[in-house]
Amino acid sequence: MSSDPTHASSSSPESVAKDGECGSIQIRNPSRASGTLSYIARTLVEAGLTGPRGSGNLSLIMTDDRLMITPRGISLELVAGLKMIMPVVELGTEHKDGDASSELLTHLAVYASRQDANFVAHVHSPHATTASCMARTGDLPRFHYYQAVLGDYGTPVLPFYMPGSAELAQRVGALLSYYDHDTVHALLLANHGALVWAHDLHRLTKRIQVLEDICRIYVQSGGWPNEITAVGLSTIRHEVFDGA
Numbered sequence: 063m064s065s066d067p068t069h070a071s072s073s074s075p076e077s078v079a080k081d082g083e084c085g086s087i088q089i090r091n092p093s094r095a096s097g098t099l100s101y102i103a104r105t106l107v108e109a110g111l112t113g114p115r116g117s118g119n120l121s122l123i124m125t126d127d128r129l130m131i132t133p134r135g136i137s138l139e140l141v142a143g144l145k146m147i148m149p150v151v152e153l154g155t156e157h158k159d160g161d162a163s164s165e166l167l168t169h170l171a172v173y174a175s176r177q178d179a180n181f182v183a184h185v186h187s188p189h190a191t192t193a194s195c196m197a198r199t200g201d202l203p204r205f206h207y208y209q210a211v212l213g214d215y216g217t218p219v220l221p222f223y224m225p226g227s228a229e230l231a232q233r234v235g236a237l238l239s240y241y242d243h244d245t246v247h248a249l250l251l252a253n254h255g256a257l258v259w260a261h262d263l264h265r266l267t268k269r270i271q272v273l274e275d276i277c278r279i280y281v282q283s284g285g286w287p288n289e290i291t292a293v294g295l296s297t298i299r300h301e302v303f304d305g306a
């Protein structure tokens with residue numbers, strides 16, 4: 063990996079994506095980490111996966127004790143073209159209001175509950191957000207085999223808590239601790255949006271897109287799709303997606 067601090071801002075999307083895919087997960091270079099967050103934002107913006115005015119936030123693990131997160135009050139549309147170092151947060155310390163995204167505590171809750179997660183995205187993508195306003199608290203029903211990409215259950219739906227609050231973060235952590243490791247890769251936050259995490263960049267963007275597609279079907283069915291009852295998503299995940 064290049065140690066050129068200017069490398070990130072001039073990286074092609076392919077070179078950034080390759081980092082995520084090949085597993086060089088800890089991105090120590092701050093410029094490169096910022097470039098990777100910009101790349102993810104650009105991918106989401108171009109795919110129409112951000113919310114009104116580009117709302118949402120992203121983070122990644124830099125080292126065992128540091129993460130980088132998109133800045134507070136900056137849309138993902140702006141993050142997509144950002145050429146500055148984004149906020150770096152020391153893990154294990156007290157976090158007060160600063161430059162970091164207002165959803166920092168929720169990102170931290172995911173990392174604390176999912177040790178292999180290196181990327182977290184909170185998005186207000188159109189159909190996931192609409193589904194979050196329609197779905198009953200609990201799980202989305204299981205109605206399409208591609209839901210196996212998101213875990214072994216229908217995507218959990220967390221009740222509404224104040225965006226950016228410590229309570230939201232605590233509830234996210236509590237919900238994730240309820241599920242076995244590696245069986246849930248996304249949540250819907252009721253009346254709010256979605257939360258997705260992954261070990262690598264490729265899985266992160268794929269899961270965000272799949273969640274949006276699943277939620278589009280859910281919305282277009284009026285919230286009453288025919289459910290899959292004969293086969294569990296875990297079986298589908300292993301037999302169709304090779305356990306990925």
Ligand SMILES: [Zn+2]
Binds near residue numbers: 118184186254255
């Ligand atoms: Zn939000």
